[in-house]
Amino acid sequence: MIKAAFSILLVLVAMSSTSGKYIPKSGKRIPQTLSRGWGDQLFWAQTYEEALYWGRSRNKPLMVIFHLEDCPHSQELKKVFSEDNGIQRMLDEDFVVLNLMYETTDKHLSPDGQYVPRIIFVDPAMTVRADIVGRYSNRMYAYETADIKLLKANMEKAKKLLKSEL
Numbered sequence: 201m202i203k204a205a206f207s208i209l210l211v212l213v214a215m216s217s218t219s220g221k222y223i224p225k226s227g228k229r230i231p232q233t234l235s236r237g238w239g240d241q242l243f244w245a246q247t248y249e250e251a252l253y254w255g256r257s258r259n260k261p262l263m264v265i266f267h268l269e270d271c272p273h274s275q276e277l278k279k280v281f282s283e284d285n286g287i288q289r290m291l292d293e294d295f296v297v298l299n300l301m302y303e304t305t306d307k308h309l310s311p312d313g314q315y316v317p318r319i320i321f322v323d324p325a326m327t328v329r330a331d332i333v334g335r336y337s338n339r340m341y342a343y344e345t346a347d348i349k350l351l352k353a354n355m356e357k358a359k360k361l362l363k364s365e366l
Contacts, residue, residue, distance in 0.1 A: 237278050238265060238299050239288050248306065251298040255324050258296065261358045262322040264309060265299040273344065274317045280345045286352060294359050312340045319343055319351065321358040332357055 245251035
């Protein structure tokens with residue numbers, strides 16, 4: 201009797217822990233360490249060069265997230281970002297994603313300076329989308345937790361621009 205109750209309890213706990221998170225169409229994926237907590241169910245590129253290749257070959261825009269592990273603003277954004285099913289679904293279906301904790305040699309990825317968190321979009325033709333910006337004039341590519349709706353709108357804009365330009 202105790203074994204049966206324990207088994208049922210174990211199944212209930214397992215089901216409740218996965219019920220609220222986004223699960224891709226292909227099923228639950230093994231978490232990758234490359235996500236660094238930004239979305240464990242997503243396929244993350246390892247390098248900027250690899251991300252550019254995937255974007256071009258899959259004809260998808262690239263989202264590059266610059267962040268630091270010890271930055272409180274990065275941590276707050278990561279929490280909201282990873283828990284938003286709409287963002288996770290859109291990234292899984294329509295984007296190539298890369299998160300970096302260091303700067304690249306490509307100066308186009310820091311058009312207004314090097315700060316974190318910073319999110320830049322790159323189209324499949326490998327053009328940095330300098331026109332897709334956040335709400336701050338002094339940190340044009342910065343997003344905070346209150347900017348999630350703007351980030352989603354910018355993701356939609358990156359998708360629409362991609363389709364209308366090609």
